[in-house]
Amino acid sequence: MRLAFGIAVFMLSLPAFAAADFDLKLKRGPHAVGMKVLQQYDYSRVYKPRNDLFTGAATKGERARPVQTIIWYPAQRGGTPVTHADYLRTSLTEETYNLAPAEIEQRWSAFLAQHPGAKKGMDAKMWAVRDARPEAGKFPVVVYAPSFNASAHENADLCEYLASHGYVVLSSPDMGARGRSMTEDIEGIEAQAADISFLISSAHALPQADTARIAVVGFSWGGISNVFAAAKDDRIRALVSLDGSIRYYPEFVDGGAKAASYVTPARVAVPYLFIAAQPKSMEVLNNEKTSTGYSFINNMKYADVYLASMLPMHHADFSADGLRRSSGDPDAAYSRDEVLVAHSWAMRYVQQFLNAYLKDDAQALAFLQKPATGNGSPHHMMTIEQRHGKETPPGFDNLALELNTKGYAQAQAAYQRMRQLDPGFHPGESQLNMWGYGLQRSGRAGDAVEVMKLAVSIYPDSWNLYDSLAEMYEAAGDKALAVKNYRRSLELNAGNQNAVEHLKVLEPQS
Numbered sequence: 001m002r003l004a005f006g007i008a009v010f011m012l013s014l015p016a017f018a019a020a021d022f023d024l025k026l027k028r029g030p031h032a033v034g035m036k037v038l039q040q041y042d043y044s045r046v047y048k049p050r051n052d053l054f055t056g057a058a059t060k061g062e063r064a065r066p067v068q069t070i071i072w073y074p075a076q077r078g079g080t081p082v083t084h085a086d087y088l089r090t091s092l093t094e095e096t097y098n099l100a101p102a103e104i105e106q107r108w109s110a111f112l113a114q115h116p117g118a119k120k121g122m123d124a125k126m127w128a129v130r131d132a133r134p135e136a137g138k139f140p141v142v143v144y145a146p147s148f149n150a151s152a153h154e155n156a157d158l159c160e161y162l163a164s165h166g167y168v169v170l171s172s173p174d175m176g177a178r179g180r181s182m183t184e185d186i187e188g189i190e191a192q193a194a195d196i197s198f199l200i201s202s203a204h205a206l207p208q209a210d211t212a213r214i215a216v217v218g219f220s221w222g223g224i225s226n227v228f229a230a231a232k233d234d235r236i237r238a239l240v241s242l243d244g245s246i247r248y249y250p251e252f253v254d255g256g257a258k259a260a261s262y263v264t265p266a267r268v269a270v271p272y273l274f275i276a277a278q279p280k281s282m283e284v285l286n287n288e289k290t291s292t293g294y295s296f297i298n299n300m301k302y303a304d305v306y307l308a309s310m311l312p313m314h315h316a317d318f319s320a321d322g323l324r325r326s327s328g329d330p331d332a333a334y335s336r337d338e339v340l341v342a343h344s345w346a347m348r349y350v351q352q353f354l355n356a357y358l359k360d361d362a363q364a365l366a367f368l369q370k371p372a373t374g375n376g377s378p379h380h381m382m383t384i385e386q387r388h389g390k391e392t393p394p395g396f397d398n399l400a401l402e403l404n405t406k407g408y409a410q411a412q413a414a415y416q417r418m419r420q421l422d423p424g425f426h427p428g429e430s431q432l433n434m435w436g437y438g439l440q441r442s443g444r445a446g447d448a449v450e451v452m453k454l455a456v457s458i459y460p461d462s463w464n465l466y467d468s469l470a471e472m473y474e475a476a477g478d479k480a481l482a483v484k485n486y487r488r489s490l491e492l493n494a495g496n497q498n499a500v501e502h503l504k505v506l507e508p509q510s
Helices: 007-013 084-093 101-114 156-164 186-203 222-232 282-287 320-325 336-358 362-369 396-406 408-421 429-441 445-458 463-476 479-492 497-509
Strands: 032-038 041-046 064-066 069-075 081-083 125-130 139-145 168-171 209-219 238-242 272-276 305-310 382-387
Touching: 032 156, 041 186, 069 125, 069 156, 081 084, 084 101, 084 125, 125 156, 139 156, 139 186, 139 222, 139 336, 156 168, 156 320, 156 336, 168 186, 186 209, 186 222, 209 222, 209 336, 222 238, 238 336, 272 336, 305 336, 320 336, 336 362, 336 382, 362 382, 396 408, 396 445, 408 445, 429 445, 429 463, 445 463, 463 479, 463 497, 479 497
Parallel strands: 032 125, 139 168, 139 209, 209 238, 238 272, 272 305
Antiparallel strands: 032 069, 041 064, 069 168, 081 125, 305 382
């Protein structure tokens, strides 16, 4: 089953805006909301080729990757709120920032011509005031990653809602690595994941942004890209997936031939909320050729995981833009009003999850741990299950952290425990060697000895590691063990001149 394709097509093909009955009945948070559009480039990545792919002509203008960013933030009160049309117009400049006003209006007219009756909903007032003065203070950062090909404003209602509750939210369009169209492959995922990390870096320039507290929310394709981003970027402390593609594209994360080897549950050991659409029967899954043989979410045993299912919602219903344009199906099992209520509860759960894990809010954590009806949600609307991570995930960083806490004499025991959790955990020879020398340079020769003892136990045929262990013993003042290990190194490599030179000095003293 493939849910990434079709979301943008679905939204473009809907008949007319239905914003008049688009009411999520959400209570605003205590903060007024500001919004601004930042047109910036990621100069570390090439976006446009040297020559136009269609005409062959030399590319003119900037070739770096454009990352047009919408930022929502707590603001001082006052000013006129933007309309939904203001958000839609931002999509006209996603790739080209220097369009003349006349060209922008021409593109806008073309958009309206493709959507008869669109003006009906575009005048709807939103919450945000463009370029409002920021409120004083520091606020956690949330990056919103849109669905396949979607624009940054896809879920502007959610972004405004979070900003009103004290978050700085950034979003950019979902674009392919070398063109506006996203591609259904690892390269496409990694392009959006790199955009996420770029937005996190951009947040450091915002005076309001507390960049020690960062989460990423992703819908559909954005809900696999955010997992890829978190696997590489440990600045990300929590993840939210709105019916994310992590569920529907297991081949990219299951450790197989198509998968990214670095994306593993052990490397994504952060609190995780997955809000799913209405579950499908086994028969439907079988007909759609959906693989159920591997679940990344089920393997996230090192993280607190919450899995909610919104029974009235289909996949596309997680897009506020899509809901604004739809009028509902009178023959559907759930009414449009019920879908809107479910959408609003999904937003509430996102906010409470972020409060719990970015703001250490005990009440929000209690909210997550109750049955949904215990929080006031309608009966038969949603289910939620949870499980809590109990183990520290195997990994070099966590091994170093544990030894720094418990003492380096525990190196062997800690390593064996991690190997039991993940037999694939295997620190590299050079990595261990550098670790030992790093400790030695810090004046911790005793700890360096313990690390190198671990290293030679993992790589017993490495003459270089025995040579390093000997140097650590020598630095720690244990000449006898230094000599013993230099000799062992020479047994493995008679040409080790370093050991020969050290033994000339040490032998008379041994």
